[in-house]
Amino acid sequence: MSAPDKRAAAGDLPVTAGRRTADGRLVYRMVAPLVIWWGWVAVALFGLGDLAVQGHDLLSLRFGLGVLTVTGVVYACTLWPRVLAGESGIEVLNPLRRFHIPWSAVNGIFLGDSVEVQCARPAPQKDKTVYSWALSSPRRARARAQLRGLRWDRGSGSRPASYDRLPEPARQMAKAQPAEVFARELARMAEEAKARAAAGAGAGAAGAGAAVSAAGQRPETLTARWAWQPLAAIVAPGIALAIAQLIR
Numbered sequence: 211m212s213a214p215d216k217r218a219a220a221g222d223l224p225v226t227a228g229r230r231t232a233d234g235r236l237v238y239r240m241v242a243p244l245v246i247w248w249g250w251v252a253v254a255l256f257g258l259g260d261l262a263v264q265g266h267d268l269l270s271l272r273f274g275l276g277v278l279t280v281t282g283v284v285y286a287c288t289l290w291p292r293v294l295a296g297e298s299g300i301e302v303l304n305p306l307r308r309f310h311i312p313w314s315a316v317n318g319i320f321l322g323d324s325v326e327v328q329c330a331r332p333a334p335q336k337d338k339t340v341y342s343w344a345l346s347s348p349r350r351a352r353a354r355a356q357l358r359g360l361r362w363d364r365g366s367g368s369r370p371a372s373y374d375r376l377p378e379p380a381r382q383m384a385k386a387q388p389a390e391v392f393a394r395e396l397a398r399m400a401e402e403a404k405a406r407a408a409a410g411a412g413a414g415a416a417g418a419g420a421a422v423s424a425a426g427q428r429p430e431t432l433t434a435r436w437a438w439q440p441l442a443a444i445v446a447p448g449i450a451l452a453i454a455q456l457i458r
Contacts, residue, residue, distance in 0.1 A: 227391045228295065235296035238392045239344045243288035250284045272454045278447035286440030291344035293325070293392070295399055299430075300327060304343040308437045311340065312430035313403035321347055321393045329432040338432060347389035 228236030254277050261270045286305040294301040299312040309327075317328040317337060325345035329338050 227388070227395050231294075233296070235294050237292055237294055238396070239292040240346070240388060243291070243344070247284060247288040250281065250288075254278075254281050268454070268457060272451065275447050275451035275454055279444065279451050282440070282443035282445075282447055285443050286437075287343075290437065290440045291342075293342050293344055293396070295396060297403075299403075300396065300400075302327065302340050302342050302344075303437060304341075305440055306437055307434055309340045309432060309434045311432050313400055314407060314430050315432055316400045316404075319393055319397040319400060321390055323348060325389055325393045325396070327396075331431050340432070345389045345392050347387055347393075 228238045230236055257277055258274055261274050264270075265273070290303060291305060292303050294303070299310060299314075300316065302309040302311065311327055311329050315330050317330050320326045320328065320339075323341075324347055325342045327340045327342070329340060331337055
């Protein structure tokens with residue numbers, strides 16, 4: 211059973227679901243990738259420690275470089291990916307790419323197999339959808355969560371002890387998957403940012419999507435670049451491993 215794509219509702223969320231950083235931005239990510247990362251770090255440290263004590267030959271060097279290369283891949287797929295939201299817009303960090311999307315360029319935030327940000331781009335470019343690796347939300351898992359929520363509302367199934375005493379917004383959050391909660395909050399932030407921009411621009415400003423400033427500047431738009439940190443974490447030990455393989 212799969213759930214259809216749906217637009218994230220901009221409901222009232224009194225408490226942020228993200229983690230606030232020192233610069234005031236909010237970080238959105240899942241818990242499972244962090245658990246995988248730290249589990250792998252423990253395994254890698256154990257293996258490298260054992261090599262440092264017992265292994266002092268070329269084969270051990272190759273094995274150690276292989277562990278470091280795999281660690282770079284795990285880092286790129288677990289610890290690095292996240293979504294950052296601040297005053298200027300959303301930054302989506304995927305394993306090898308990072309996207310900065312100004313609020314004015316956000317056409318909508320949707321929930322498919324992950325949190326998806328639909329971005330406006332100036333002609334002749336077509337609009338682009340940015341898929342967040344960090345905020346994945348498989349349709350089957352969402353369907354199971356919806357069925358579980360229906361059972362909770364009917365009073366059946368294993369539900370939180372205080373569920374009946376929770377206000378309705380809190381109940382909705384308890385039944386939703388984390389990615390759905392994140393999508394709702396990001397959608398609310400996008401609408402609030404556009405409302406502030408429209409109010410500040412006055413009656414003569416364009417209020418839908420990418421707005422052109424009074425000075426005649428080009429509208430803000432999506433920018434994308436390579437994510438050099440995870441790339442370096444993979445490529446550097448990978449090159450060293452390739453060189454070690456050539457040594458006889």
